[in-house]
Amino acid sequence: MLGGSPGSAQVSLKGWRGGTETSLIKFLDTKVGRPVNIADIHYCGEIMYMTVPNRATAQELLKLSGIRFAGDKLSFQLKTHPVKFGTGGAGRDGAASGSDSLKLKDRLIALLQTRVDMQGSSLDLSGLAHDNIIMSLGTDSQQEDKMYKAILVIASQMYPGLIAISFANNSLRSLRGIADLGLHFPNIRTLSLMSNILSDFSSLDCLSSIGSTVPLTQLSELILAGNPMVEAELAQPNGGHNYVDKVHQRFPTISMLDMNPITPRAQPGAPLPTAVASGEDAAPKHLPFATEQSFVENQDIGDLANVFLDGFFNLYDANRGALANIYDQTAQFSLMVDTSHPTSKFAQTNPDSQKHVDFSAYIRISRNLTRVKSQHKRISALVVGRAAVIQTIAQLPATQHPIQEPHRFSFDAWQTDVTNAGGQAQAVAIVVVHGEFVEQQTQNRASFDRTFVLAPAPPGSPAAAAGSPCIITNDQLTIRRYNGFESWTPASSGLDASSGTNGTAVGAAAEAGGLGMSLTPEQQEMARVLQEQTGLNAEWTLKCLESYGWNYQVALTEFPQVRGTLPPEAFQ
Numbered sequence: 357m358l359g360g361s362p363g364s365a366q367v368s369l370k371g372w373r374g375g376t377e378t379s380l381i382k383f384l385d386t387k388v389g390r391p392v393n394i395a396d397i398h399y400c401g402e403i404m405y406m407t408v409p410n411r412a413t414a415q416e417l418l419k420l421s422g423i424r425f426a427g428d429k430l431s432f433q434l435k436t437h438p439v440k441f442g443t444g445g446a447g448r449d450g451a452a453s454g455s456d457s458l459k460l461k462d463r464l465i466a467l468l469q470t471r472v473d474m475q476g477s478s479l480d481l482s483g484l485a486h487d488n489i490i491m492s493l494g495t496d497s498q499q500e501d502k503m504y505k506a507i508l509v510i511a512s513q514m515y516p517g518l519i520a521i522s523f524a525n526n527s528l529r530s531l532r533g534i535a536d537l538g539l540h541f542p543n544i545r546t547l548s549l550m551s552n553i554l555s556d557f558s559s560l561d562c563l564s565s566i567g568s569t570v571p572l573t574q575l576s577e578l579i580l581a582g583n584p585m586v587e588a589e590l591a592q593p594n595g596g597h598n599y600v601d602k603v604h605q606r607f608p609t610i611s612m613l614d615m616n617p618i619t620p621r622a623q624p625g626a627p628l629p630t631a632v633a634s635g636e637d638a639a640p641k642h643l644p645f646a647t648e649q650s651f652v653e654n655q656d657i658g659d660l661a662n663v664f665l666d667g668f669f670n671l672y673d674a675n676r677g678a679l680a681n682i683y684d685q686t687a688q689f690s691l692m693v694d695t696s697h698p699t700s701k702f703a704q705t706n707p708d709s710q711k712h713v714d715f716s717a718y719i720r721i722s723r724n725l726t727r728v729k730s731q732h733k734r735i736s737a738l739v740v741g742r743a744a745v746i747q748t749i750a751q752l753p754a755t756q757h758p759i760q761e762p763h764r765f766s767f768d769a770w771q772t773d774v775t776n777a778g779g780q781a782q783a784v785a786i787v788v789v790h791g792e793f794v795e796q797q798t799q800n801r802a803s804f805d806r807t808f809v810l811a812p813a814p815p816g817s818p819a820a821a822a823g824s825p826c827i828i829t830n831d832q833l834t835i836r837r838y839n840g841f842e843s844w845t846p847a848s849s850g851l852d853a854s855s856g857t858n859g860t861a862v863g864a865a866a867e868a869g870g871l872g873m874s875l876t877p878e879q880q881e882m883a884r885v886l887q888e889q890t891g892l893n894a895e896w897t898l899k900c901l902e903s904y905g906w907n908y909q910v911a912l913t914e915f916p917q918v919r920g921t922l923p924p925e926a927f928q
Contacts, residue, residue: 364395365414366438369404371428376470378488383425388416398439399462402469405439463489464510476515477686478740481507482524482548504533512540519686520546520740524579528552535562538570545574546688546740551582557602559585564606576620576774577612577688577830578603579738586614596913597904611774615690615738615832616913617786617809620774661769661787664810664826669757672749680746681818684811684829689745690738691752693718694836708801708838717753718835745831754796764841765791768885785810785826790888792838803839807832882908887928890915896926 372380377397384392396407408414414434421432467489471480484490493503511518518541523534528549537544547563554560561567580586580603589599600618603610611620671678693715739748758764767789773781787808794801809830813819819827879901887897889912904911 363410364407365411366405366407366435367414367417368433368435368439369406370402370431372404372425372430376488377466377492380425384417384420387420387423388413392417399466400439404466405435460493460506461510463493464507465514468507468511468514472515472518473741474743475685475741477517478520478546479511479515479518480522482522482526484526501533505536508534508536508540516541517543519543522548522550522579522740523552524548524550524582526552528554530554530559531562535568536570537563538568538572542570542572543574544572545686546577547572547575548579548738549583550579554580554583555585555588557585557589557606560603560606566606572607573609575607575609578607578610579614581614590913591917593917594904594910594914595917597907597910599913600910609774611772611784612688612809612830615688617807617830619772657769657771657785660785660825661767664787664808664824665765665767665789666759667824668808669759673754673756676750677746679749680742681822682813682824682826682828683742683745683831684827685742686740687742687745687828687831688738688740689748689831690833691718691748692832692834694834706838706840709840711800711838713800713802713837714798715835753798755793756796757791757793765789766841766888782811784829788885792841801838803836805834805836879906882906886911890919891927892922893926893928896922 381392381394384394392413393409394406395409398405408417411434417432418434420430423430467487468479470489472478490503521537521541521544529552531549531554537547563572565571565573586599589595589602592598600613603613604618604620609620611618668679668682695715739745767787769785769787771783771785774784785808787810789806789808790804792801792803807830808828810826811829813824813827817827883894883897883901886892886901886908887894890897890900892900900911900915901908904914
């Protein structure tokens with residue numbers, strides 16, 4: 357018997373792909389009641405072939421057929437005519453073999469089967485250095501590029517429909533090994549390179565039209581947080597704007613960067629998508645309002661947002677499982693927990709703000725997801741795929757949102773176009789809501805911010821059948837200690853106080869400060885939201901927006917870098 361001693365036996369196993377090789381062996385040892393002492397393991401497609409010391413051990417394994425492991429039923433068979441895997445006795449320890457290439461392919465197939473979602477659309481290749489299968493191959497740093505290339509080739513054969521892939525936490529210094537990503541997966545929409553060691557944005561060129569003949573033209577979401585090049589860029593003056601610009605130079609279709617929405621743009625000098633270049637409408641837009649280039653909600657999108665939020669939070673509080681109908685198949689959910697103490701005047705005296713809140717339930721859930729830590733006491737987590745999203749939010753503490761008291765909430769909603777998987781422009785709505793909830797068990801009150809990216813519900817989809825005009829493609833939830841709702845009430849917000857030609861303190865500040873401007877409703881709303889987020893007074897809010905060309909996202913991103921340089925009178 358190859359890979360074993362005389363008298364050894366070979367058994368095949370199906371139904372193992374939900375777990376890892378190590379967890380399976382421990383499981384079998386426990387069920388048999390002693391170490392099984394597997395001498396050799398090989399893979400062929402979804403079948404694992406293992407060599408055990410003797411026929412008696414094989415019979416014990418056969419009795420385990422039908423038992424569940426990692427959500428699936430195991431199925432053992434005794435191989436009376438053992439399958440041969442080369443010569444030389446290559447075993448699980450990675451010893452030399454006459455069929456090294458076959459052994460490598462078997463192992464990589466096994467790796468992929470344990471890391472792809474059930475739909476074959478999302479592949480998690482994060483943290484490979486700690487994967488038991490990769491460790492068994494004994495791959496060193498000089499062979500990493502070849503290993504990644506082999507993984508992409510095999511993955512493209514097994515899962516040609518992949519649209520999301522993660523290479524996070526792999527200590528990548530370059531992307532040479534995955535430079536053919538666009539060749540193998542031209543429809544990739546989501547890519548995570550988070551928490552690697554990429555030190556220069558030029559390392560991205562091999563995936564873009566700058567350095568590749570098969571760039572990622574359909575890419576809509578990119579995660580680069582946790583790389584030295586990002587941290588260095590954000591530390592520079594105007595770093596947030598430059599960061600977005602450097603990404604857009606390479607991937608003009610990006611609409612979500614590091615889990616934050618940004619406005620996509622076309623690559624200068626590159627051909628536009630056919631429908632855009634010809635001046636025609638791209639994909640049919642089914643949202644019940646006309647496309648407008650406006651940051652501020654109009655009546656139609658305001659009505660849509662109200663209906664959506666009312667329905668969403670009712671289900672979120674009462675029946676989260678029913679939310680599966682309105683999440684897209686490839687929806688993404690991110691959770692950020694901000695444990696820092698709120699600094700507003702309201703929070704200094706409010707009992708709910710002063711009360712210690714235990715966020716461990718949220719942090720514990722995030723430990724199983726892709727995570728990012730920052731210096732601002734925030735912990736972020738990301739999960740991809742409808743089933744995984746619903747499973748994750750179902751684990752969050754039960755809540756009650758006081759939606760019957762609308763003054764406790766504030767939302768902003770606008771519409772923009774993004775490029776879909778087919779390369780066409782698609783209308784989406786972005787809804788950002790700020791508010792509060794009470795945990796049903798602890799009765800703790802907390803504040804939250806939640807950003808939804810909504811796309812038209814396809815005809816015949818579960819969302820359409822449920823009467824929803826939209827599906828959620830991206831859901832970003834930030835939870836923090838209670839900070840009240842006074843910041844957006846007219847009586848307490850300087851931005852909403854009636855004054856000046858624009859009807860707000862912002863308008864008065866614009867004239868009194870000599871800025872020579874009459875603010876549009878869009879600019880007033882942008883200033884109101886920024887003031888709420890930063891604590892700046894009306895005059896300095898305007899100065900902040902002016903210095904960043906009225907780009908709200910860049911201004912908000914840059915604010916933490918310049919906060920320490922501002923005088924005390926800049927704040928409310």
